[in-house]
Amino acid sequence: MITLTVNGKIVQLSATPDTPLLWALRDELGYTGTKFGCGISTCGACTVHVDGKATRACSTTIEAVAGKQVTTIEAMDSNRIGQALQAAWIRHDVPQCGYCQSGQIMSAAALLATKPKPSDADIDQAMRRNLCRCGTYNQIRAAIKDAATALGA
Amino acid sequence: MSTDNLTTRRDFLKGSAAATGALVIGFTIPAVTRFGAAAAATPAAGSSFAPNAFLRIAPNGEITVVSGLSEMGQGAHTGIASLVAEELDADWKSVRLEQAPVDKAYVNPSFGMQATGGSSSIRGGYLPMRKAGAAARQMLVTAAAAQWGVDAATCRTENGRVYGAGGRSLGYGELVAAASKLPVPQDPPLKDPKDFRILGKGVPRIDTPAKVNGTAQFGIDVKLPGLLTAVMAHAPVPGAKVVSVDDTAAKAIPGVRKIVQIPQGVAVLADGYWPALKGRDALVVKWDDGPLGTLTSEAISKSLTDATTKPGNVARSEGNVDAPVAKSLEAIYEVPYLAHACMEPMNCTAWVRAGEAEVWAPTQGPGPHQGIVAELTGLPPEKVKVHTTYLGGGFGRRFAPDFIVSSTLISKAAGAPVKLVYSREDDTRAWFYRPASVTRFKAGLDKDGNPVSLLARIAAPSLMIGAGFVKELPKGIDEQAVEGIIDCPYAFPNLRVEYTQAEPGIPVWFWRSVGHSQNAYFLESFIDEVAAATGKDPVEFRRSLLGKQPRLRGALDLAAQKAGWGSPLPQGVHRGVAVASSFGSYVAQVAEVSMDAEGKPRVHRVVAAVDCGATVNPEIIKRQVEGAIVYGLSAALYGKITFANGRVQQSNFDDYPMLRMNEMPRVEVHIVPSTEAPGGIGEPGLPPATPAVVNAIFAATGKRVRKLPV
Numbered sequence: 001m002i003t004l005t006v007n008g009k010i011v012q013l014s015a016t017p018d019t020p021l022l023w024a025l026r027d028e029l030g031y032t033g034t035k036f037g038c039g040i041s042t043c044g045a046c047t048v049h050v051d052g053k054a055t056r057a058c059s060t061t062i063e064a065v066a067g068k069q070v071t072t073i074e075a076m077d078s079n080r081i082g083q084a085l086q087a088a089w090i091r092h093d094v095p096q097c098g099y100c101q102s103g104q105i106m107s108a109a110a111l112l113a114t115k116p117k118p119s120d121a122d123i124d125q126a127m128r129r130n131l132c133r134c135g136t137y138n139q140i141r142a143a144i145k146d147a148a149t150a151l152g153a
Numbered sequence: 154m155s156t157d158n159l160t161t162r163r164d165f166l167k168g169s170a171a172a173t174g175a176l177v178i179g180f181t182i183p184a185v186t187r188f189g190a191a192a193a194a195t196p197a198a199g200s201s202f203a204p205n206a207f208l209r210i211a212p213n214g215e216i217t218v219v220s221g222l223s224e225m226g227q228g229a230h231t232g233i234a235s236l237v238a239e240e241l242d243a244d245w246k247s248v249r250l251e252q253a254p255v256d257k258a259y260v261n262p263s264f265g266m267q268a269t270g271g272s273s274s275i276r277g278g279y280l281p282m283r284k285a286g287a288a289a290r291q292m293l294v295t296a297a298a299a300q301w302g303v304d305a306a307t308c309r310t311e312n313g314r315v316y317g318a319g320g321r322s323l324g325y326g327e328l329v330a331a332a333s334k335l336p337v338p339q340d341p342p343l344k345d346p347k348d349f350r351i352l353g354k355g356v357p358r359i360d361t362p363a364k365v366n367g368t369a370q371f372g373i374d375v376k377l378p379g380l381l382t383a384v385m386a387h388a389p390v391p392g393a394k395v396v397s398v399d400d401t402a403a404k405a406i407p408g409v410r411k412i413v414q415i416p417q418g419v420a421v422l423a424d425g426y427w428p429a430l431k432g433r434d435a436l437v438v439k440w441d442d443g444p445l446g447t448l449t450s451e452a453i454s455k456s457l458t459d460a461t462t463k464p465g466n467v468a469r470s471e472g473n474v475d476a477p478v479a480k481s482l483e484a485i486y487e488v489p490y491l492a493h494a495c496m497e498p499m500n501c502t503a504w505v506r507a508g509e510a511e512v513w514a515p516t517q518g519p520g521p522h523q524g525i526v527a528e529l530t531g532l533p534p535e536k537v538k539v540h541t542t543y544l545g546g547g548f549g550r551r552f553a554p555d556f557i558v559s560s561t562l563i564s565k566a567a568g569a570p571v572k573l574v575y576s577r578e579d580d581t582r583a584w585f586y587r588p589a590s591v592t593r594f595k596a597g598l599d600k601d602g603n604p605v606s607l608l609a610r611i612a613a614p615s616l617m618i619g620a621g622f623v624k625e626l627p628k629g630i631d632e633q634a635v636e637g638i639i640d641c642p643y644a645f646p647n648l649r650v651e652y653t654q655a656e657p658g659i660p661v662w663f664w665r666s667v668g669h670s671q672n673a674y675f676l677e678s679f680i681d682e683v684a685a686a687t688g689k690d691p692v693e694f695r696r697s698l699l700g701k702q703p704r705l706r707g708a709l710d711l712a713a714q715k716a717g718w719g720s721p722l723p724q725g726v727h728r729g730v731a732v733a734s735s736f737g738s739y740v741a742q743v744a745e746v747s748m749d750a751e752g753k754p755r756v757h758r759v760v761a762a763v764d765c766g767a768t769v770n771p772e773i774i775k776r777q778v779e780g781a782i783v784y785g786l787s788a789a790l791y792g793k794i795t796f797a798n799g800r801v802q803q804s805n806f807d808d809y810p811m812l813r814m815n816e817m818p819r820v821e822v823h824i825v826p827s828t829e830a831p832g833g834i835g836e837p838g839l840p841p842a843t844p845a846v847v848n849a850i851f852a853a854t855g856k857r858v859r860k861l862p863v
Contacts, residue, residue, distance in 0.1 A: 016407055019427045027382070027425035032374035033367015035545070036426070037496055038577040042806040045496060073367035089365040093357055093772060096780055097226030098364030099371060099496040099545030124815035131806060133496045133546050134226045135783025137817040139776070 007075035017063035044130030054110035096134035214326030221259025225547030240286030267520025272833025355772035372515035390799035460612035465651035466629030472647030478597030497545020549663035587664030606647035637672030673840030711762035716743035729848030733840035736833030746849035764825035781838030
């Protein structure tokens with residue numbers, strides 16, 4: 001049994017230690033907001049926070065996160081940055097199909113936690129590993145800046 | 154699935170009081186069998202099924218619009234709900250959208266089956282859905298007037314309430330019981346567009362809140378008691394057959410429950426995706442590759458190119474393209490196969506039980522897919538329940554049946570509910586690609602340099618045959634292989650379009666904007682070559698040949714103006730232009746491109762102008778055009794599926810890349826004001842994107858890009 005904290009709750013996982021965090025979250029714990037896109041850390045759909053850091057859950061084993069704090073999209077409405085981002089995402093009507101957006105918001109949240117006023121280059125750097133097949137990048141950029149402004153106000 | 158031939162149909166309105174006491178308005182659209190065989194394989198379910206309705210108003214005033222259309226990001230749910238809400242004078246905040254089951258009431262009038270694609274949702278729903286809302290509104294007003302003992306003409310409606318003289322009012326919810334007893338108006342009057350409060354205004358999307366907090370349910374998110382996850386060893390080559398399976402190692406993996414062999418491959422069933430994937434990877438499967446086991450992309454390219462050296466079937470002919478000309482130009486253009494690469498990998502949950510079956514799927518074709526499950530299980534279609542989830546991208550791919558077929562067969566064999574999930578590699582390699590295609594052009598100029606003739610010889614696989622819609626091509630022409638060229642908008646007095654069906658054997662499928670996706674690239678690039686040969690400005694040259702195309706020319710003029718065509722650009726940045734009409738809409742784009750030190754293009758800005766007729770939601774229109782541009786640029790710059798030994802050489806986003814945030818151009822979309830009937834919008838933004846960029850590359854380098862990717 002591997003023990004970790006997910007969204008503030010201590011959980012014990014019965015999955016084998018090599019199981020990627022993504023599949024433990026989705027299949028064992030039922031947190032399906034975190035998405036499977038590629039399985040090799042190229043698309044960012046599975047982005048979660050591990051001890052506050054944006055992490056690709058598809059390529060991180062549960063063994064590697066034992067004892068750590070994991071945060072998923074399901075808990076983003078309970079912190080200030082998450083709330084600001086979700087509100088900005090709604091204001092800008094960012095999602096189209098929406099499948100990548102959990103990961104986008106998680107990457108954006110990690111960015112704003114370290115850079116409250118990100119430049120375009122900062123956004124490029126932080127978000128370039130999150131793919132969006134619908135092409136919502138310009139709306140994501142606008143929403144991040146909007147959320148940053150709201151948080152700074 | 155192109156649907157340019159939308160026909161006007163009578164809508165039959167009928168009403169019934171639902172068991173819940175809600176006011177229900179429903180109507181059926183007579184099925185039009187465009188794709189005879191496919192539609193015939195999908196008998197509609199019985200019309201007595203209770204949710205056979207498009208609109209439900211609850212006693213608490215909540216308005217539920219029921220739609221059979223699949224939401225894959227294109228905004229169809231929001232658009233359809235907007236049409237109802239407008240005529241109903243509903244409060245947009247009280248409107249929700251419910252995904253319909255399969256029922257003949259929800260047949261897409263554009264296809265004659267319950268399916269979403271071909272940029273048809275708004276075109277098909279524009280009048281029927283407004284009538285559904287208008288009929289309900291009229292009944293609510295009649296009910297309120299009766300209660301007050303006044304003439305209905307003295308009442309008005311706004312934001313979900315009926316208002317009468319003297320400031321009195323009743324909420325729609327309060328009128329549900331009385332309105333349910335009234336006859337449904339057959340031909341309710343529709344609003345004058347100048348009175349619209351929702352249409353054309355850009356109301357917020359109905360699906361956004363669920364898509365920012367992880368609660369939106371996609372197919373891959375389906376949960377059921379006792380659900381097993383399946384990952385398959387798929388055939389490595391189209392037509393390959395299993396010779397032997399050694400599943401010893403797979404069975405030893407903790408969590409693996411069952412191994413099931415079906416004609417499509419071998420499935421490992423487990424308690425979750427991870428053990429299923431490990432089990433699948435541990436299988437030792439020997440395949441007989443079959444006749445395609447030696448196929449290469451080089452051979453495909455050669456066969457298509459060779460096919461254009463001989464005359465093909467004549468799709469269109471005017472004048473005489475063989476008459477002597479003062480100067481002629483010739484060029485061959487080529488595109489590769491392309492995968493759709495939806496962000497949500499293909500998946501489907503199936504549960505085949507005794508006497509009934511259920512599937513939960515991110516599907517664009519719940520109607521035909523119900524018929525397929527019925528056929529595979531031997532059940533009558535009404536015993537097959539299809540739950541359409543949100544789709545994590547569609548682009549045509551989710552109209553294909555492969556994930557439905559395999560999951561159904563696996564569940565049937567395993568006797569358990571099964572969620573089949575494709576790994577990204579499985580998804581990339583599962584075929585159903587945009588066809589490779591080659592077009593050979595020849596243009597003629599007269600002695601004064603005027604363009605007088607155009608010959609286009611197209612060689613490509615047939616989608617109509619590949620998708621099973623027809624067994625034989627009418628007049629030997631595949632309409633999707635030639636669309637965008639057969640309807641060449643330019644006035645050439647001598648014009649001939651030919652098509653040769655070339656079938657390398659790779660399964661092909663509808664890909665966002667279908668034939669237009671490559672044919673606009675072909676035609677608009679070659680037209681740019683002709684423009685250069687005449688020494689004319691690319692915009693002026695196009696304008697001069699678009700005299701009979703006022704809407705396309707209008708879009709071109711607007712794009713050129715907004716882009717500042719002809720004005721100075723920063724050092725090293727160059728412009729290219731392209732136009733294309735598809736799915737009933739007209740689009741022009743100007744791209745600004747520079748070349749980096751390694752000779753790679755960088756797209757800085759794309760200015761688009763779109764004439765898609767009357768607008769339902771201008772914000773969604775702009776996003777669809779922008780998204781289609783990104784989808785097109787990914788294909789233009791990176792997209793290719795290639796083959797060696799019959800096997801797909803790409804696997805994941807590392808070797809089948811797409812545009813990322815740091816490569817995203819600025820995009821401006823301008824809408825041409827119009828009162829014409831709505832055109833499609835999910836696809837028409839795509840076709841001009843590639844040619845606008847490659848024409849800008851020509852402006853930058855003097856070199857033509859005649860083969861994609863760049």
